[in-house]
Amino acid sequence: MPRNEHEIRLMMEKNDVFIQAAAGTGLINRFIWVWPPYSEEEKPYVSIHLEVGLMYTEENALLTCYCMKSNYINFEHSCVWIQRAEYEGEDEKYFNIERKKCRDMTLGGTVEIVSTDKAIELAKSGSWIKASDSVILDIDEDFYGCEAVSAPLYDAGMNEDDIEGLSFYVGKILCTDNAKDEMKADRYFQKLLKAVQETLKRCHSGRLGEETCESNHAFTEAVLALMPDMTTTKDIMCLPKESTLVMLENLVERLSRCSDTQLQHIASIGVCMYASPRSSNFNRNDAMILCKGCNGPNSKRVIFHSTNEQEIATTSRNLKEMLTQAFIPKVVTVCRSVRDGYTPRKEFPLIEEGVLGVLKAVYPDHVTDDTIHYDSELLGGRGGWYFRY
Structure with a gap:
């Protein structure tokens, strides 16, 4: 059972876990998942009856166990207990048990995948x-x-390190905790991109001196000269002005290495908070990223499908x-x-x-x-x- 309010919120929010939590409380006893038309299922309909009970280990630890029945799937082992993942990215482990070891199976329900x-x-x-x-x-x-938001960046010649590097410095410069400020931060970023593009044009045309164009610090100063004064945007900045300038120099240097096409795609994607501020794991100081979504174009976790x-x-x-x-x-x-x-x-x-x-x-x-x-x-x-x- 949840031990505090934070764990209750996690149960309500965490991917897929909210469904298990709703079933575990008895709020739902039948879950129907309709696959999208672009997916490829092995079977058009599968129904599984799940029962949840308790078991004791040899060390007298009390664990949750699960038993499954189905006319559509043949289970080699119908009952298991699950060792939860301890770290982010780690897989949970399943251990087969005999049905008689899973007791007090008072909770149960049906899962239909259609x-x-x-x-x-x-x-x-x-x-x-x-x-x-x-x-x-x-x-x-x-x-x-379903599409990978970052696909145009990869198509334009950027790699994961390029994208994550930009995202890292965005997060060190811009900090917001609501959707209104999120838009304000993105507008600031759009102006920064235009200032970088304009300064690059001036360098290529010879309108800016060689010394300015070859020095990261001088180039950044030229970019910031085209930007609003930082005192007007301090409410969306993470750090004091001096520290922010150091981070801005790193971000501008990375942006200056991007092609015009790459900068256009970066502008389209923009910057946003990594999660809704309503999320229990939200932290204002880690909030802003390049708004690239969770999955890159090579991800095997999702089925991609463009629509019209x-x-x-x-x-x-x-x-x-x-x-x-x-x-x-x-x-x-x-x-x-x-x-x-x-x-x-x-x-x-x-x-x-x-x-x-x-x-x-x-x-x-x-x-x-x-x-x-x-x-x-x-x-x-x-x-x-x-x-x-």
Whole structure:
């Protein structure tokens, strides 16, 4: 059980863990995960019944254990206990046990993993989810597509060290703790990029002396001369002016090595907080990064899929068919997945318009413009990040 408020918040926020926590409290006893149409599943439908119990080790330690039953998967060992990962990036370990060792299995539930086509078929059957069922509906906008935000930087010849180096110095210079200041910091960064581009042009044309253009310190001074006075932006700066100048010199030096194409892509991506300030692990002093998302283009953790206007319309029709059933959800949550760089940022407005349009059409008496709440800390605000200017 959670020992303090911080652990309760972690249970509610941590990726996937919030679902386990909801099941562990008995809030939910059936979890249906519909895969997006662009994914490749081995089977269109899988159902697993999970039971959770307790077991004692030889050292009399009390541990949680799990047993699984399914008509769709053959488990070589149906019961396990899990050794939790102790460090970030470490995998948890599974240990097989006999069913009789897992006792007091009072908690249980069903997990269903379903393809989009199968979900539509089941919805039309009329018997999949009943009108009397109490449902939480969660829609993640990356159901429509998934892209690596940093891909244009790699395509333009940058590597991971280049990108992480820029991000490091951004985080040492700019510090914010709310979405309004986040936009202010990004505007400052945009002006810095333009000042670097202008100073490079002046160097290449010979309008600035060789001494200025070959000295990192002098080049930075020339860039800052085109910028607003730092006293007007001190509320978004991490350090005292002298320390910030040292970090700015490092950042400007790295930016000056970028090509014009690379600088344009960096401007499009911008800088943002690494996580929503509502997150329990948020720290203002580590907040700002190059807004590159969680996964690079070579990541094996996610399925990438670019989308377009026609495909977005098709996915919205699929979503409407899935939701046209007898039940009315008690609550609907929509996740943009834009800050972490999953949902394609350029297509996000069309995707969100499609999702909300479906909800209004399927639940006209419950979902209206007046009943939709937007988190005030959304990346880029209600209008979104890509078209922020």
